[in-house]
Amino acid sequence: QFLTFHRVPVFLQDPAKKPSRVRNSLKLNTAKLQGDLSFSLETFYDNKSHDQETEIGSSIATLQTRKDTGNHKISVPSTEIPGSIYSLRKQASSSSYQSNSGQQKASLSLDRRPRLPKALIIGFSKCGTAALRTFLTIHPDVVSPVLELRYFTLYYAKGIEWYRKQMPPSTKEQLTIEKTPAYIMSQESLRRIRGFDPKIKLIVIVRDPIVRLQSQYAHEFSHTTASFRPSFKQWWNEKPDDRSIINVCHYARYIRPVYDLFPRRQVLILSEDDMERNPLSVLKEAERFLELRPAYSDDMFVFNKEKGFHCFNTRSKLFPRVLTLVQVNRFTCCLGVDKGREHPQIGEDYLEHLIHVIRPLNEELFDLIGKRFQWKSFKDKS
Numbered sequence: 001q002f003l004t005f006h007r008v009p010v011f012l013q014d015p016a017k018k019p020s021r022v023r024n025s026l027k028l029n030t031a032k033l034q035g036d037l038s039f040s041l042e043t044f045y046d047n048k049s050h051d052q053e054t055e056i057g058s059s060i061a062t063l064q065t066r067k068d069t070g071n072h073k074i075s076v077p078s079t080e081i082p083g084s085i086y087s088l089r090k091q092a093s094s095s096s097y098q099s100n101s102g103q104q105k106a107s108l109s110l111d112r113r114p115r116l117p118k119a120l121i122i123g124f125s126k127c128g129t130a131a132l133r134t135f136l137t138i139h140p141d142v143v144s145p146v147l148e149l150r151y152f153t154l155y156y157a158k159g160i161e162w163y164r165k166q167m168p169p170s171t172k173e174q175l176t177i178e179k180t181p182a183y184i185m186s187q188e189s190l191r192r193i194r195g196f197d198p199k200i201k202l203i204v205i206v207r208d209p210i211v212r213l214q215s216q217y218a219h220e221f222s223h224t225t226a227s228f229r230p231s232f233k234q235w236w237n238e239k240p241d242d243r244s245i246i247n248v249c250h251y252a253r254y255i256r257p258v259y260d261l262f263p264r265r266q267v268l269i270l271s272e273d274d275m276e277r278n279p280l281s282v283l284k285e286a287e288r289f290l291e292l293r294p295a296y297s298d299d300m301f302v303f304n305k306e307k308g309f310h311c312f313n314t315r316s317k318l319f320p321r322v323l324t325l326v327q328v329n330r331f332t333c334c335l336g337v338d339k340g341r342e343h344p345q346i347g348e349d350y351l352e353h354l355i356h357v358i359r360p361l362n363e364e365l366f367d368l369i370g371k372r373f374q375w376k377s378f379k380d381k382s
């Protein structure tokens with residue numbers, strides 16, 4: 001019966017902060033929404049490219065369009081959040097909604113549409129880019145597409161309108177951030193980014209290079225039975241030159257071209273290790289850099305012993321936004337199983353060798369960026 005399915009955001013609003021024209025709209029006076037709520041919508045989703053889950057709002061609803069009547073039906077997941085009301089908003093600038101019962105009507109005029117990013121997380125892979133992106137998105141003024149769009153590397157030929165359409169809708173006041181760690185690995189992509197917006201803000205996150213190597217190993221062999229995996233040493237020694245340890249751990253080599261193309265004030269370099277220890281302080285640094293109003297707070301995270309990482313705190317006042325983040329497990333409020341994998345052992349001798357080879361690369365990085373990071377593998381030896 002149903003022709004299309006779209007995932008649409010349902011917004012959780014603090015009634016006190018709602019503009020009056022919204023306050024009078026689609027008011028579901030209780031925060032308890034049970035099962036399916038059906039609405040006939042004259043128009044709903046102009047932009048069909050947004051049929052993916054979006055991260056905006058507090059919950060994800062499903063929009064179904066009936067083949068025979070052309071009617072739409074929205075299914076809202078059952079949820080209870082005291083002291084809040086829900087409203088459904090349209091993505092485009094104006095529309096009208098009417099519920100099946102005809103009791104609730106609304107005309108909305110909210111300029112929410114996909115906007116191009118003003119900030120990018122450009123690297124490095126396996127350095128906590130997903131955690132950083134997800135944590136940043138908790139800010140009410142930040143939106144970000146779930147997927148790595150790889151526009152400046154892979155899909156440049158699709159054009160800027162394609163890129164724009166991949167973005168979740170946002171208001172003028174919100175900041176769109178895209179993350180694709182591959183951007184920093186390609187000078188051509190960096191040049192394209194400069195051509196796209198020379199004022200764009202760039203975030204780079206690095207990590208203890210040895211832990212990063214272990215993380216990459218765990219990633220590459222995540223679907224391989226342990227007995228079929230090469231040893232860590234074997235694996236790295238078999239890499240072609242362009243993916244050799246020296247190249248992969250040489251952050252400075254990839255950051256230098258960023259500084260050549262963009263003023264340093266537009267580039268923020270963070271460390272995954274700091275984010276693991278104290279996510280709030282890293283987020284605060286990013287918040288200042290992105291010129292966001294202060295919203296991150298110390299109740300946002302709790303350390304989850306089982307996961308071994310900080311996860312979202314269900315008691316935080318920003319928690320309703322967490323529910324909309326598709327990369328976050330609904331039960332644990334941690335990132336998914338593809339983050340935080342078990343790392344391979346490295347034999348003592350080989351570890352010594354790696355430290356010896358990589359230490360000068362770290363020093364080159366610290367000289368270049370003008371700050372030092374405390375990395376576990378290199379502790380007590382610098």
Ligand SMILES: Nc1ncnc2c1ncn2[C@@H]1O[C@H](COP(=O)(O)OS(=O)(=O)O)[C@@H](OP(=O)(O)O)[C@H]1O
Nearest residue numbers: 125126127128129130131215309310335339340341
């Ligand atoms: N809070 C929190 N939760 C889960 N994971 C966290 C967190 N903070 C940092 N990390 C580390 O992020 C590592 C994955 O990095 P990326 O997201 O950049 O990987 S990817 O390039 O996108 O595949 C991932 O690497 P692995 O531990 O090897 O899986 C994590 O160590």
